[in-house]
Amino acid sequence: MPELPEVETIVRGLRAANTIVEKTIINSRVLWQRSLAVPLPLEFQQLIKGQKILAVDRRGKYIVIKLTSQSLLIHLRMSGDIFVESGESNRNQKHDRVILDFDDGSRMSFNDTRKFGRIWLVDDPKIVFGKLGPEPFEESLTPEIFFEKLNRSKRQIKPLLLDQTFMAGMGNIYTDESLFIASIHPTTPANLILFEKTALLLSAIREVLSEGIKRNGASIDWVYRGGDFQNHFKVYQRDGEACHRCGAILQRMVVGQRGTHFCPYCQPKAA
DNA sequence: CATCAACCCTGAGAGC
DNA sequence: TGCTCTCAGGGTTGAT
Numbered sequence: 001m002p003e004l005p006e007v008e009t010i011v012r013g014l015r016a017a018n019t020i021v022e023k024t025i026i027n028s029r030v031l032w033q034r035s036l037a038v039p040l041p042l043e044f045q046q047l048i049k050g051q052k053i054l055a056v057d058r059r060g061k062y063i064v065i066k067l068t069s070q071s072l073l074i075h076l077r078m079s080g081d082i083f084v085e086s087g088e089s090n091r092n093q094k095h096d097r098v099i100l101d102f103d104d105g106s107r108m109s110f111n112d113t114r115k116f117g118r119i120w121l122v123d124d125p126k127i128v129f130g131k132l133g134p135e136p137f138e139e140s141l142t143p144e145i146f147f148e149k150l151n152r153s154k155r156q157i158k159p160l161l162l163d164q165t166f167m168a169g170m171g172n173i174y175t176d177e178s179l180f181i182a183s184i185h186p187t188t189p190a191n192l193i194l195f196e197k198t199a200l201l202l203s204a205i206r207e208v209l210s211e212g213i214k215r216n217g218a219s220i221d222w223v224y225r226g227g228d229f230q231n232h233f234k235v236y237q238r239d240g241e242a243c244h245r246c247g248a249i250l251q252r253m254v255v256g257q258r259g260t261h262f263c264p265y266c267q268p269k270a271a
Numbered sequence: 272c273a274t275c276a277a278c279c280c281t282g283a284g285a286g287c
Numbered sequence: 288t289g290c291t292c293t294c295a296g297g298g299t300t301g302a303t
Contacts, residue, residue: 001295001296001297002297003297034279061297075297075298076297077296077297077298078280078281078295078296078297079280079281079282079296095281112280113280113281113282114279114280114281114282114296115279115280115281116279116280116281116296116297116298118298153272153273154272154273155272155273155274156273156274159273159274162297162298164297164298171296171297172295172296172297256274256275257274257275257276257296258295258296258297259295259296
């Protein structure tokens with residue numbers, strides 16, 4: 001499930017020389033209509049044809065592809081992935097949903113098994129992510145401001161961190177890992193967390209995301225292959241196993257309708 | 272404002 | 288081997 005580090009890894013790959021930047025889209029194929037959030041397939045194909053790719057960026061979990069006169073936004077959601085290739089492909093193309101053909105004979109495929117991913121072709125990206133919260137690495141997001149944001153909410157800390165309007169980019173994995181590092185129970189009301197603890201949480205978030213980016217960036221090929229961060233989870237999907245820090249048996253519970261993994265000893269409910 | 276259920280989907284894993 | 292059932296999971300929407 002692509003979260004910020006996975007999306008960042010894909011974006012860096014797409015940004016690499018001779019991948020998609022500077023190429024012109026000469027044709028597009030929409031194999032699953034609902035992968036397009038906006039506009040409708042026919043208009044999408046007419047509008048995107050002839051546009052050149054100028055740059056690739058990331059905002060939260062969105063891939064932002066700047067075109068000549070518009071922006072192509074891609075959200076991978078649960079199972080989305082991007083492949084760029086030329087000539088015959090030995091890849092499983094079963095779940096390809098939208099394909100862009102380039103002027104040099106190569107193509108970019110949006111592959112999405114579960115069909116949750118979405119693509120937007122818009123004049124102004126702000127229309128799509130106008131309400132997104134700050135980037136976790138934004139310098140203006142100081143420990144003081146982070147504390148104030150948390151202090152303003154009575155919501156449980158985990159669902160709050162997953163709320164993209166609070167902060168953009170966090171997903172289930174990195175949230176569980178961050179809360180473990182900061183020793184905060186996932187159901188703790190945000191406004192009850194003391195300043196020192198919130199500062200620790202912010203640095204934990206940045207540490208975990210950086211580690212994720214580093215691991216996925218370690219992929220040999222530019223295409224996202226899953227990286228190897230999954231081998232470094234401290235709590236995620238480790239319920240029933242021993243906590244690396246204290247040896248207690250890690251637990252799983254549902255918080256805000258999400259599977260949540262934590263250490264009952266390191267992350268006591270009293271916080 | 273906070274919480275919650277339903278929905279969108281498929282494949283993996285469990286149970287038989 | 289293979290069938291049926293359950294469920295995860297990001298984000299949106301609508302109800303409480």
